[in-house]
Amino acid sequence: MSDETTGTVAPKIPTQPGPRPVLLEVDDVTLRFGGVVALDKINFQIHEGEILGLIGPNGAGKTTSFNVMTGVYKPTSGAVRFRGERVTGRKPHQISRMGISRTFQNIRLFPEMTALENVIVGTDSRHKTSVPGALFRLYRVRPKPEELPQVTAESGIVRTWQQVRRACAKTFGLSRHILEERAAEAKALELLRFVGIADRANDAARNLPYGYQRRLEIARALATEPKLICLDEPAAGFNPAEKEELLTLIRKIRDKGLTVLLIEHDMRLVMGVTDRIVVLEFGRKIAEGAPAEVSRNPKVIAAYLGESADDAA
């Protein structure tokens, strides 16, 4: 989009977490499936406005910890707190309303709905219209001047009709349903532009190319107006050029004031964009810190490259 982000590999926000408030706190979370310990006393914090990377080899528990944060799994012990409120024990839709949103590792869009509608479903999470509201439309809202029906016709019966509609809207207000629909559509389109796929807005999600589907997932997650967005391997299957675009997008998301949690395999991508990194292995946290520190950490190197006999101690 602009050149402000293209050249900068190092994040411009200081890496020290010190004064920034904690947004999400994973506190001693353990999750067992029968005898398998998927997460073992995981502790970490996400600070407002940062990009936190969550990395680790396959099966380390990255996606599992995502699922705990978004309410898909309930931890065996420990708790996740979001801005001081407990996330644990709430239903997924409640957690979404608290301000946590996510994408999925294996893309899970609504395949038969258009790209635009997929995003509108996300915006709907902030709307209130339910069955009676949509059926009877009795809940009226006084519209702002720009929301009133416009009188466009020059003359004739069409003009009279438009004037009548405008007058009615002025006197009786517009139904909340209508206003929400309009706002949702405008916002969804804006988000599609933001992630750069507005040219295919009216295509069914399942007909979109792979890269578009990935970005549509991000747009849909953004539509729920989250404070924290969790991206689960957003770059899987991308070529280097696409990865570079994705990095730019992630930075843009952060610059909008959102906090980003990023799961990623690609070390280079993680190093380039994150402020801090948490490394998991076999359900345990083995390292945490700035990208440069983490990449030098012998445990991390061992986890990724395998360990030699002398390092094992």
Added chain:
Amino acid sequence: MIDKIRTADRRRVSLLTSVGDRFRALPKWQRGLALLALVAFLYYLPLLGIPGLTWLRTDSIAGGNNWAGVLFVCAIYVLVAIGLNVVVGLAGLLDLGYIGFFAIGAYSVALFGSVNSPVVKWIQREFDLPETWAVTWAICLFIAIVLTLISGVLLGWPTLRLRGDYLAIVTLGFGEIIRIVARNSNGLTNGPQGISAIPGPEGPPSAENQVFGLIDAKPWYWLAITAVLLMVFAVRRLEHSRVGRAWLAVREDEDAAAVMGVYPFKFKLWAFAIGAALGGLSGFLFASRNAFIDPTQFNVNLSILFVAMVVVGGSGNMVGVSLGAVLLAYLPERFREIADYRWLAFGLAMVLVMILRPQGLIPSRRRTRELKDRAAEAEEAPAHV
């Protein structure tokens, strides 16, 4: 290559869908006029004598023509199909016990509106009312809708945690339970003897009724088609709102929908309740017109027929399911001579539809119409990050 296949596919896909596309392309006022004409035609239909189409014999002795009566049956089946479409087509919940709601609607007008029903007799005794007293038809309508709504919620509350096949089995059981309860509770429903003298809009059936009599079915048809049009309007409103999108999202991927802030249970329950109320309304009209109901009229075959209407017509598309309902209601009447084979024919038709048009006669089309005018705007947008 794929595009080529797809266009070929589309060409093979029928006339009906292309008519729909052309209709959607018309300007708004023309669409309005066309709809108005269609509505007028629907109301005029029973007066129309189309040779071949209206050759329907009611019985071999009188050889009378029951065109309006058949249209009435078509209309109440369309009502059923629209209701079931909300549950099956939009929310994606397979409900094989829809007949249960139909029966509850029918029994609520029978139990509260007929002087012969044990419930009315009990109320007469308790409150010292005259023997001719019964609840008015209009209030029965209200009772029917409220009772079916409640029964939909009661059935849905515990069972909607189930998914797919499990839900289908539970609902199948529900339909049977309603029928068996109706047959076995003599003190409440007269059991297998059934309930007669079920009122119509003009009160209990009698020769003095001017409009809604037993012989002339035209007013009944007009009543039913009015109900159908109102409900189509209502369901359309829901379909094109936050609620409809939530239903689709839950149908497509329940977990993803939940993470996007849709509470699946709430919207599934709404779908169930709305579907139930529509089925109840249909059963209510059926009982009023028939003036007599007994439990054998609500067997499981009919439930399967209802699902067949939705599947054959095109699950998720209101025009499609209505067409399915009309076909499955009309054809057996038209071909009475071979009516004994009707289940065989239905089975065959289902198999053929599954093979040739797995999406139904008129498949559900993504509704992009409301977004069309935005398409141009979207294309102007820069397509890069």
